[in-house]
Amino acid sequence: MRVRWIMEGFVEPKIVCGSLLSIGNELLLGDILDTNAHHIARELRVHGFRLRRVVTVEDEEDEIARYLLDLLDRSDFVIITGGLGPTDDDRTRQAVAGALGRPLTGNREHLERLHRRVERKGIPWSEHTGRLACFPEGAVHMAPELPMAGFFLEHRGVPCYFLPGVPHEMETLLARKVIPDLDRRFPGRPIYVKRVLRVQELVESEINRRLASLEPPSPGIEIGYLPQIGENWVTILVRGTDLDDVTSRLTEIEERVVALLGPQYVSGSEDEPMELTVGRLLSGRRWKLAAAESCTGGLLARRVTAVPGASDYFERGFVTYSNEAKVELLGVFRSLLDEHGAVSAATAEAMARGARESAGVDVAVSITGIAGPTGGSAEKPVGTVFMACSTVRETVVRKHLFWGGRTQIQERAAHAALVLLWRVLLG
Amino acid sequence: MRVRWIMEGFVEPKIVCGSLLSIGNELLLGDILDTNAHHIARELRVHGFRLRRVVTVEDEEDEIARYLLDLLDRSDFVIITGGLGPTDDDRTRQAVAGALGRPLTGNREHLERLHRRVERKGIPWSEHTGRLACFPEGAVHMAPELPMAGFFLEHRGVPCYFLPGVPHEMETLLARKVIPDLDRRFPGRPIYVKRVLRVQELVESEINRRLASLEPPSPGIEIGYLPQIGENWVTILVRGTDLDDVTSRLTEIEERVVALLGPQYVSGSEDEPMELTVGRLLSGRRWKLAAAESCTGGLLARRVTAVPGASDYFERGFVTYSNEAKVELLGVFRSLLDEHGAVSAATAEAMARGARESAGVDVAVSITGIAGPTGGSAEKPVGTVFMACSTVRETVVRKHLFWGGRTQIQERAAHAALVLLWRVLLG
Structure with missing residues (x-):
């Protein structure tokens, strides 16, 4: 049973094992979740590497040094994140210098680069900024072309990648530098x-x-x-x-x-979120989209416009939070609002139709509901959301009851509206 | 220098330092975020204990044993999570037995309890279930009254708490057993x-x-x-x-x-993000706000409306992605767009003023820029963003050059617009 999917001739390849040393008091104080470790674990796995262990320590030289040496002894490669900033509580450089016997030396070229960068930004030079140009002996700057810290060194044959703790910087360097370098060093891995x-x-x-x-x-x-x-x-x-x-x-x-x-x-x-899927369908049809939102407050438009090139099909969005806005911008009749309420199938339908007509587009989506925490009633509890999708041919209305807090209800509603749009576009 | 902040009569309390050993392949494969470590870190801190380090390893005896011994040497207490289940890939019991020289022995009382529990549930008894009644010599079941694994032992004077990896079980035992026990053992801590x-x-x-x-x-x-x-x-x-x-x-x-x-x-x-700070200022003044966004595509409105009760001050938002929308909804002159371009100080100013007037509100904020990845030029590179804030008294315009990818530029622009609004509201 367990070998059902093993093809003939399948040989279990040698596994390349790495360790992660994650540095930062905020991780141990419970201030933030360690999403970096999660990201690194996932990326390594997808690229055929195995993360054997993660050690998280404070920004403290002794601790960093001790566990860096421990991990170096037991790994094919080591990734270290955090503690690379210019401030006094960033201790990674000093710790590495001490642990590996590689004194810190200034890199003139990088120092000049930092000077130019600071000048361009028009901020004053500080001694702290200068620290960013100091590296342990034998280390090289990982990406001099990018405005972020991070260096590389090889110690006793083990490659060590030192990355900043700021997630987007770490992610950029991991994807552009670390994975490609590991890829070159360890061919033939699974x-x-x-x-x-x-x-x-x-x-x-x-x-x-x-x-x-x-x-x-x-x-x-x-x-x-x-x-x-x-x-x-x-x-x-x-x-x-x-x-x-x-x-x-x-x-x-x-x-x-x-x-x-x-x-x-x-x-x-994975790389095709709903906003991209509907974007492609809209592009393919050369259709223009408008959005009319109440309880999601712009989140639907935000998701649609997160896609590069969304201007090809997204025409405009209305965040009609007040009843006046629904009347003035979308042409919803005041009598309809009075009779059915702002949170109703009739209002959702009128919003979508009004948005489509006033924006002069092919299709419009509307959302109106109660995101909470207040504003619910027995008849329409918090989480009640109506949405509609209107084309020349039809206007489809849906009612949902979402659970969770305000943010979750807003996010679920925006997602469901994209799914509704997708269904309508697929016909 | 280091004692400057020590008050007279201040006695440095002894800090009680703990370590966490987190066991589980799924953490290292990137399948799940280690929310357990985050929860434990926060709870310990609130109760006056300090988490010095977290080591995450696979369900493997050698690894567990090695790092358990390492942490025991360097901690006032150790918490261990995971690997306590009945299946073959749960190795914590065996690892502890080997590392500490405490052979596993069956606990007759707990074995009978497990038998009764299994009988009550009507599921068949298996050899695996029996393993749950085996503890390293000297260990005691942590909560025999609860249907969850978890045991305690003291080794060379260091208390060790072994908890299941399932979050709600871990959280229950932490709150009911571990924290109260630590509390008794370490009075007078900071x-x-x-x-x-x-x-x-x-x-x-x-x-x-x-x-x-x-x-x-x-x-x-x-x-x-x-x-x-x-x-x-x-x-x-x-x-x-x-x-x-x-x-x-x-x-x-x-x-x-x-x-x-x-x-x-x-x-x-911490609990006062910019959208809340400006929301309070708007409420205090009984002012109404409108937003007019181009490159942020609704993100500014979304942040403002993420706050419960935002309907008290947020009137409406315009996501004027196309030039037509800027002209029709905000009254921006087509000649102005032709002369200065959609991404310009003049357009940002006209958008804010137009949004304020057409929505009939006290203050409006506008954003127009190039979020990329395409659309940049030598004169206006990707990341160029103009924003304005308009009141009856004044319209303030700012130009920014943000770096990063599309999402980052959008997020930085929306944040900067909230800061601009804050400045204007503070006068």
Whole structure:
């Protein structure tokens, strides 16, 4: 049973193991969640590396030094995040210098680069900024072309990547520098290919029921579920040594999974969020979209316009928070608001139709509801949301009852409106 | 220097330092975020304990044993989570038995309890379930009255708490057993109080420069920096034994920090994001706000309306993505757009003024810029953003050049617009 997905000739490849040293008091004080470790773990895995352990310590030289030496002894590579800033509580440079016996030395070229950068920004030079140009002996700046800290050194043959703790900087350097470098250093390691399927309108238990005949996953293939706001992700991970083999096995299993789920519920892959999927459909039809939102307060427009090139199909958005705005901008009749209330199917329908007509677009989506925490009633509790999608041909209205706090209700409502738009565009 | 902040009669309390050993492959595969570590860190801190380090390892005996011994040597107490289940991949019991030389022995009383529990549930008894009644020599079941794993042992005077990895079980045992036991074992330990100051318009190095005369932080007070999107956080952590004393020292140091930073740059505390700060100012003045956005696509309105009760002051938002929308909804002259371009100071000014007048509100904020990745030019590169804030009295315009990807530029622009609004509201 467990070898069902193992192809003939499958050889378990040598695994490359890394460790992560995560530095920062705020992680240990419970101020922030360690999303960096999570991101690094996922990226390493997708690229065929295994993260064996994560050690999180305070910004303190002794601790950093001790665990850096420990991890160096036990890893094929080490990634270190945090403590690279210019301030006094950033201790990583000093700790590395001490632990590895590599004194800090200023890098003249980088110092000049920092001077130019500071000048361009028009901020005064400080001694602290100068610290950013100091590296342990033998270390090289990881990305001099980018305005972020991060250096690399090899110690006793083990590559060590020192990255900033700021998530977007860490993510940029990981993707552009660390993974490509590891890739060069460790050829022939196992390959993982992963596919995420975004599943709409099916709850997790239903997904599980539909995929039951695939269980249990084989050692070469793992299938997982990851609930997201408004949608569920089904992940397929296939391991092997040969890219063609792995890819063809992925294609095979993916087809089976999609067939079992029902193709009409799968909107796209990991890098195809709903706003991109509907954006492509709109572009393909050369349709223009408008949005009219009340309780989501601009979140729907924000998601649509998060996609580069959204200006090709997104014409305008109305955040009609007040009744006056609904009347003046969308032409909703005041009598309709009085009779049905702002949170009603009739208002959602009138908002979508009004937005479409006043913006002169092909399709418009509306949302009106009660995001809470106050404003609910027995008849319309917090979480009640009406939405509509209007084209020349039809106006489709849906009612939802979402759970969770204000933010979750807003996020679920915006997502459901994108799903409604998707259904209408698919016809 | 280091004792500057020590009050007269202040006795440095002994700090009780713990370590966490977090066991589980899923954490290292990037499947799930380690919310357990975050929860434990926060709870310990609130109760006056300090989490010095977290080590995350796979469910593997050698790794568990090695780091358990390491942490035992360096901690006043150790919490271990995960690997306590009945299946073959749960290795914590065996690892502890080996590392500490405490062979596993069955606990007859607990075995009978498990038998009764399984019978009551009507599920068949399995050899695996029996493993749950095996503990390392000298260990006691942590909560026999609860249907969850978890045991306690003291090794060379160091208390070790073994908790399940399932979050709600871990949280229950932490609150009901671990914290009360620590509380009994370590009386007279320090109290911590913390304040986060949100700082606007000052870069990290400038904050550091202004706070330089506070450095180095005293043993009783820690000051840290945490860069966020568009703002910086300065954190103040004060330690002591007496709540009144700690609170008054926090107030004192906070006043000094604010004075050094400049009160006009401090917008609020951790639970007062910019959208809440401006919301309160608007409410206080009984002013209504409108937003007119182009490149941020609704993000500004979304942030404002994320606050419960925003309907008291947020009237409407315009997402005028197309030039037509700017002309039709905001009354921007087409000739102005032709002459200056949609991304210009003149357009930002006209948008804010137009939004204020057409919505009939007291104040309006506008944003127009190039979020990228395309659309930039030599004169107006990607990241160029103009924003304006208009009242009856004045219309203030600002130009920014933000860096980063599309999302970051959008987020920084929306934040900067809130800061501009804040400045105008403060007069």
